[in-house]
Amino acid sequence: MTDGGERLLSVRNLVTTFDTPAGRVRAVDGVDLDIRSSEVVCLVGESGSGKSVLGLSLLGLIDPPGRVSSDTLRFDGRDLISLPESEMERLRGREIAMIFQEPLSALNPSRRVGDQIAEVLRVHSLASRAEAMDRAIEWLGQVGIEDAKARARSYPHQLSGGQRQRVTIAIACICNPKLIIADEPTTALDVTVQAQVLDLLMDMQVRLRSALLFITHDLGVVAEIADRVAVLYAGQVVEEAEVHDLYARPAHPYTIGLLASVPDVESPRRQGIPMSTIPGSVPNPLELDAGCRFRNRCGKAHDRCMQAPPMIDLQQGHRVRCWLHAG
């Protein structure tokens, strides 16, 4: 259920390429994406889908030899393409925040966590030193770390994985961003800790009314938190839908195959029946051709698939990039 709010982020034809010694890799190849205020959008993909690169591209965090280009990249009414770097820096951490997968590398190991949280406010000149520290401690408590005042003086290595991720959430949320981009924030965590951290993230999202772009490969997590889902394959969005619609009526063969190959904890053991799989593997990004990128693994591929399929609108908000749904 979406908020039906304003379109906060509008992306058209985002392309991110990397020039490698072996050739040019199109990690993100023509992605359209819309995110509304307070909406939770999940970007689902496996390795090679370009999902992490997409998150970094939105924030302008791709360095040469990578290049980002797009027809449209608008955030909160502003055009990000023509935005100078100094303006972009003001945006990061304050209006668009990012949470990474590995809290150990996202946090500076030689600085206390309280300082790192307070620093976000200081960098954006939003508070004095003392104020920033106070608010950092307050936020540590908000993210569920007990004894916040004492804990603020800890170094990252003194905290557990779950606690470190809570700290990165505090860092992301402290400036009340309009959009949070989370790149696999719970993948490296134990499953019980993952549940807690997800709960926390969702609480924050609701409270701050921020939009959340949650990048993951875990279809269980997506089902738990998403309003809308975009499925990414080999750098392209192959299907996009409201979450209940996607799980109940998946349209793209890749989505169907992916959903089928996720083992369910609750279904009884199917003796002797193999798990449903998608044969083959993700294509080499250097060897992509003009046709549908999934056709070599698709049970329903046919002649038309030699040409790139367009994005087709199904019912309400449900789009799929597949010839099977063309007229």
Add this chain to the structure above:
Amino acid sequence: MPADPILEVRNLTRHFVLRRSVLGRPIHVVRAVDGVSLTIRAGTTFALVGESGSGKSTLGRCILRLDTPTSGTVDFSGRDVFAAHGAELARFRREVQTIFQDPFASLNPRRRIGDAIADGPAIHGAMAKGEIRHLVLQLLERVGLRADHADRYPHEFSGGQRQRIAIARALALSPRLIVADEAVSSLDVSVRAQILNLLTDIQSERGLSFLFISHDLGVVRHIADDIAIMQAGKIVEQGPADQIFTSPRQPYTQALLRAVPRADPGRRRRVRSPAGVPGV
């Protein structure tokens, strides 16, 4: 008909001494495995489930005799694993194999994969070179690769393919028990299912027993006959898989099961209402 036990672990303990006093007395000891007992029946899959720090990997290494326990015994086919020497030990090494988690680290980057698969038979010296070569090609096909892959190096393969190579390597000695330590955890979801199917196929073909170490309850649900849940070095709950999943008794097991996200938005735990206030 209950099968005979192929592996029996009794009261296994593995301590790590992190700090000693000047005189050598242990000050800080970590009980990675603390009095664990379990039995694996021949031809079945036993899953060892736990989160990080539970000790499951350490237990796996002790069972494989890659690490020496502080106390306790491991009996394979009725024989004490740690008392074995010479021919006995060689036999153990042939009959118990392993598949590791990281498909990138578990193969020697400097050796062709055909050679890597041939290692087992080559080390034990029972087969002629030509026979070994034939076996390697057979195994490559069995795991879904091609004969011409034998002369390539690990970096030329994807993660899923490397795990297939690791499986071929493990099968080369016709083992009776395979210890898979998070064997599919690093793989993409779609590839994971392929590898799991391969493992279950091979199991029913060859009557293999599996010790499947994992943190992923969804995967375990699909392939395990028996399960043991580990936490902080101890086994918290143990029993047939169906029983553990449908009626878990221990609070930790219940918490673990509750925490697994379900791939069905209709059954989500948190309800999102239009006003944005979450119901629970």
Add this chain to the structure above:
Amino acid sequence: MTAAPSAHATRPRMGAGPKVAVVYLAIVALAAIFAGVLSPRDPLAINPSNILASPGVRNLLGTDELGRDLLARIIYGARVSLEVAVSAVVLACAIGIPLGIGVAFCGRRVEAFAMRIIDVFVSLPEIFVAIVILAFAGGGLTTLIVTIGLLFFPHFARVAYGMTRSIRAREHVLSAISLGAGTTWIVRKEILPNMVSVIAVQASFTLSFAMLMEAGLSFLGLGVPPPTPSWGQMIGGLKNYIFINAWPVVVPSIVLFATILSVNVLGDWLQDSLNPELQR
């Protein structure tokens, strides 16, 4: 993690620097090997009527203080310098690498003890120790080679020890152990091949040190005994006449400098090209 097979790891293309270095060193090596054929004159032939001459038609690079042809002496000097440096490095490897690997397989106490001793050796200022040893042991090419070799073996021991320890912890080694591989097999097939690149880099840098040390010792008169030509020795001899004719001393100086620079440039390139491999 990659999902698709990656292209075969290619060495980064050689820049201009390394290419020039290779060509230059190839010339030096050829000069060393084919000295007899390439040298225009006898390097030992004294000609008192034509001392300290600048380059000319008769002596392409001039003559030294005894009228000996400089070009001939440079060419034969290449042979001596390379002989000493390469032999010393080979000796250092032959002692250091087995020692380093061996220590890595000993118990913790032996390891700690042995590595501390090696650390002491590594921290010695080589040139002073060499001077002392050679002052007592007297001259001679063999003494020189053995001295330099002994001074550098601890570096190789350290590298070999560190590499062995880190490779041993890798999963492909554990996999080999569980296949039944013994220590010898593991050293031969798993550890050594993965160590080669790092050792090669170490060897290239040690080669330049050894060359420089030989030159320095010969300069001081403690190294290669006259009349056998060595670049360092030539510099040492000719420096006294720099105000009479600067050219003769410049010749061996430039050649020595260029050679050591080339070895270092190649060593750098080797290190850079091996880096992505090391990171795999």
